[in-house]
Amino acid sequence: MSKDQALIFELSEPERISYSLPELDVPDIDLDEWLPEEFNRKTEPELPEVSELQLMRHYTALSKRNHGVDSGFYPLGSCTMKYNPKINEDVARYPGFAFVHPLQEEETVQGALEMMYNLQENLVAVTGMDEVTLQPAAGAHGEWTGLMMIRAYHEANGDFNRTKVIVPDSAHGTNPASATVAGFEAVTVKSNEKGLVDLEDLKRVVNHDTAALMLTNPNTLGLFEEQITEMATIIHDAGGKLYYDGANMNAIMGAARPGDMGFDVVHLNLHKTFTGPHGGGGPGSGPVGVKSDLIPYLPKPVLVKENDNYRFDYDRPQSIGRVKPYYGNFGINVRAYTYIRTMGPEGLKQVSENAVLNANYMMRRLQDAFVLPYEQHCKHEFVISGKKQKKLGVRTLDMAKRLLDFGYHPPTIYFPINVEECMMIEPTETESKETLDEFCDVLLQIAKEAEDNPEIVQEAPHTTVIGRLDETTAARKPILRYQKA
Amino acid sequence: MKHRYLPTTDQDRKEMLETIGVDSVQALFEDIPESIRFKGDLKVEKQLFEPELIRYMSKLASKNANTLENASFLGAGVYDHAIPSVVDHVIRRSEFYTAYTPYQPEISQGELQAIFEFQTMISELTGMDVANSSMYDGPTALAEAGLLSAGQTKKKKIVVSKTVHPEARAVIETYAKGQRLTVVEVDSSNGVTDLEKLKHEVDEHTACVMVQYPNFFGQLEPLPEIEKLVHEQKAMFVVSSNPLALGRLTPPGEMGADIVVGDCQPFGIPAQFGGPHCGYFAVTKKLMRKVPGRLIGQTTDDNGQRGFVLTLQAREQHIRRDKATSNICSNQALNALASSVAMSALGKKGVRKMAEQNIKKAHYAKARLEEAGVETVFNGVYFNEFVIKVNGPIKELNRKLLTKGIIGGYDLGRDYPELNNHMLVAVTENRTKAEIDLFVEEVGGAK
Numbered sequence: 001m002s003k004d005q006a007l008i009f010e011l012s013e014p015e016r017i018s019y020s021l022p023e024l025d026v027p028d029i030d031l032d033e034w035l036p037e038e039f040n041r042k043t044e045p046e047l048p049e050v051s052e053l054q055l056m057r058h059y060t061a062l063s064k065r066n067h068g069v070d071s072g073f074y075p076l077g078s079c080t081m082k083y084n085p086k087i088n089e090d091v092a093r094y095p096g097f098a099f100v101h102p103l104q105e106e107e108t109v110q111g112a113l114e115m116m117y118n119l120q121e122n123l124v125a126v127t128g129m130d131e132v133t134l135q136p137a138a139g140a141h142g143e144w145t146g147l148m149m150i151r152a153y154h155e156a157n158g159d160f161n162r163t164k165v166i167v168p169d170s171a172h173g174t175n176p177a178s179a180t181v182a183g184f185e186a187v188t189v190k191s192n193e194k195g196l197v198d199l200e201d202l203k204r205v206v207n208h209d210t211a212a213l214m215l216t217n218p219n220t221l222g223l224f225e226e227q228i229t230e231m232a233t234i235i236h237d238a239g240g241k242l243y244y245d246g247a248n249m250n251a252i253m254g255a256a257r258p259g260d261m262g263f264d265v266v267h268l269n270l271h272k273t274f275t276g277p278h279g280g281g282g283p284g285s286g287p288v289g290v291k292s293d294l295i296p297y298l299p300k301p302v303l304v305k306e307n308d309n310y311r312f313d314y315d316r317p318q319s320i321g322r323v324k325p326y327y328g329n330f331g332i333n334v335r336a337y338t339y340i341r342t343m344g345p346e347g348l349k350q351v352s353e354n355a356v357l358n359a360n361y362m363m364r365r366l367q368d369a370f371v372l373p374y375e376q377h378c379k380h381e382f383v384i385s386g387k388k389q390k391k392l393g394v395r396t397l398d399m400a401k402r403l404l405d406f407g408y409h410p411p412t413i414y415f416p417i418n419v420e421e422c423m424m425i426e427p428t429e430t431e432s433k434e435t436l437d438e439f440c441d442v443l444l445q446i447a448k449e450a451e452d453n454p455e456i457v458q459e460a461p462h463t464t465v466i467g468r469l470d471e472t473t474a475a476r477k478p479i480l481r482y483q484k485a
Numbered sequence: 486m487k488h489r490y491l492p493t494t495d496q497d498r499k500e501m502l503e504t505i506g507v508d509s510v511q512a513l514f515e516d517i518p519e520s521i522r523f524k525g526d527l528k529v530e531k532q533l534f535e536p537e538l539i540r541y542m543s544k545l546a547s548k549n550a551n552t553l554e555n556a557s558f559l560g561a562g563v564y565d566h567a568i569p570s571v572v573d574h575v576i577r578r579s580e581f582y583t584a585y586t587p588y589q590p591e592i593s594q595g596e597l598q599a600i601f602e603f604q605t606m607i608s609e610l611t612g613m614d615v616a617n618s619s620m621y622d623g624p625t626a627l628a629e630a631g632l633l634s635a636g637q638t639k640k641k642k643i644v645v646s647k648t649v650h651p652e653a654r655a656v657i658e659t660y661a662k663g664q665r666l667t668v669v670e671v672d673s674s675n676g677v678t679d680l681e682k683l684k685h686e687v688d689e690h691t692a693c694v695m696v697q698y699p700n701f702f703g704q705l706e707p708l709p710e711i712e713k714l715v716h717e718q719k720a721m722f723v724v725s726s727n728p729l730a731l732g733r734l735t736p737p738g739e740m741g742a743d744i745v746v747g748d749c750q751p752f753g754i755p756a757q758f759g760g761p762h763c764g765y766f767a768v769t770k771k772l773m774r775k776v777p778g779r780l781i782g783q784t785t786d787d788n789g790q791r792g793f794v795l796t797l798q799a800r801e802q803h804i805r806r807d808k809a810t811s812n813i814c815s816n817q818a819l820n821a822l823a824s825s826v827a828m829s830a831l832g833k834k835g836v837r838k839m840a841e842q843n844i845k846k847a848h849y850a851k852a853r854l855e856e857a858g859v860e861t862v863f864n865g866v867y868f869n870e871f872v873i874k875v876n877g878p879i880k881e882l883n884r885k886l887l888t889k890g891i892i893g894g895y896d897l898g899r900d901y902p903e904l905n906n907h908m909l910v911a912v913t914e915n916r917t918k919a920e921i922d923l924f925v926e927e928v929g930g931a932k
Contacts, residue, residue, distance in 0.1 A: 065593075470787075
């Protein structure tokens, strides 16, 4: 493969096009005359000019320089990089889903509304909540939406002093960031030696200013918070609400439901558990489910079913308002619904069982060569530490880069932040035992290389189209766009 | 149970359980306390096999009127534009759509470079120094621009023109509540922001002023005058812009905007009932380190070879946690790619030509409607939308139009009580002369 890849601007030659617009079929007007001087654009935007084949070759070349789930194993912890079913892609492109305007009269979009309604009901069933909104665009957006509802709930009770949201030290960065954007202050609760929330510390930080506790369960270490009901009692007794970050829902479908654990608000990442593809960073979809006492605060409009008709209800005086234009990332929701219908209730349960089996199997195969910080069974993902290898001068970053030489996407590294030199591995249920074995064999070989031949790991990757990049200069002297020489 | 997405066989399971040292998969779930273990059957709809599923989903889809079979005159923020066939062929390459955020640059150069190219195209169209890798959509990007302005100026008042998209204003309201900011809306006059009223509202407490260009009614706001007024009070000037329009109209970046946001839906992204679309966020160099979301930067590897990385990450939630510039994590990367492909396919000349055809076809439709005796309101310069007044409810007119294969325009009375029986009509390059003539005939006959 060629190492150098031109930018599309560097392929550009005047007059080339890869799309032919039909000629104008209405009487022409002179826009230089028609447009007032101040609106008449004079500098031309430098967009590329390429032929259709040049365009296809360019993007095909770029795609070859990219690793996706279809290219190979992608055990990126906390991201649930499972297989993205092809039927979902087909269905989302049906003209009646893809080419429908969100502001059409409701009577002309009953099929779209029915799909949304059914999806909401299915998500209610999986989470054990009372009602679901599909409006949030992604996980972080859902977190913020949920926290805004909790704030509205407290304020409606005249409770204006609940300013703090508690997050565990192992939490994803979006949790404290969402708390800030929703107008709260994030407070950290420590984990104990088992990797779970330290109940004593929780009791210490909870008080009358607690608005909510945000929790992922299983947590970001892949461990189930066994004392969740005690935690729920502590929070509820103090008048706070319990927020469930559904990033790890893939572990427990059909085994446990956040609604039964005492959670008041839940968001789901449909691009994770429910196979909406990750798209190189998005779009995602982050529906939020709530218990009945929070229903009045759901974003508006709320979808309602009357007899066999569906309509949006805008008359929601206590709603937090809109969090997104229109009704959410509908195209991703179509994919998620297609997936749910492909699996059915028993299928979804099996998904979680297999995801957990795969993770535990890998954890046991790797535990001797690395440091396993927490001994108990994991759920859908687990964390190992490269502390041993660090003593030999090989960092976890080096081992991650070495994995690239074998065609794997590395696990999430250096997250969660409470485990030194960590690697967070999430195989998902869609991987075969053979793939898990091959990956474990390679990682064990890398651990051995760290002892026998550390340079090969420290200098990795050796086979990729590009070597390790100078990120310091990238940040110090940012070049964020192409400029013609 | 065998399923095509689940490769684990009974034999695999047996061997894996042996390695783990447990007798059953259930043993792996024993840490879930008995009291909260789920024992029933999930009340999820039953499994459908593929042929049945295709029939069912096709049936649901066919209950919706679509804009391929009907001629759409509905815009109001979401438009029916030509989507070059190459767009879907590129974004269906699974190396793109089955990847995630490019955390490992060595095996993500394709995505990183494509988004670097996207950032460049947005900078070019908007006339701004820097654009990010995308936001959820135009309205949330606008709301984030409000938060950035408040953070930067340490002021708490956001002034928004009522000619900004009503749903965008609703989103801004919610975000502002989160940060305890005040939002003040300014009335319009003859379809554009009322400058006298705006002047009255912009003061030393103002973090920013937000306008839309072209605005919700399709009209062009007097950006130079507004800019003067805003910067005199040291507030930030935020403009929400349809990027296609900027192919022909002077970009906000050349008229003193500090932040330009909008939605790339007009470039290669189908309406899909409102999402996912693709927000963009562009700023002056001065604000580069305050931008929300991901930024891609160019750099080199050890051999001096050019490559691309996620950069200036110290702004982001995974590093800064509660001190981050935004909580955004997932963005709309695949749609940013779609828009890049569409812009590249149309090319420099094609984008300009498409923008021009929008103006010309809207101009034709408006003139024909006037000839037919339909009342048009507002007399300023417009892009591809304008407002008409009819006798009677828009909903009824739209119902009638649909029987002729036309999806009618937006009922402005939904958001502006004073504009009851007013329709916002969008005419894109996709509307043929014959379709426009039919629309005129039907609306003219109903007036």
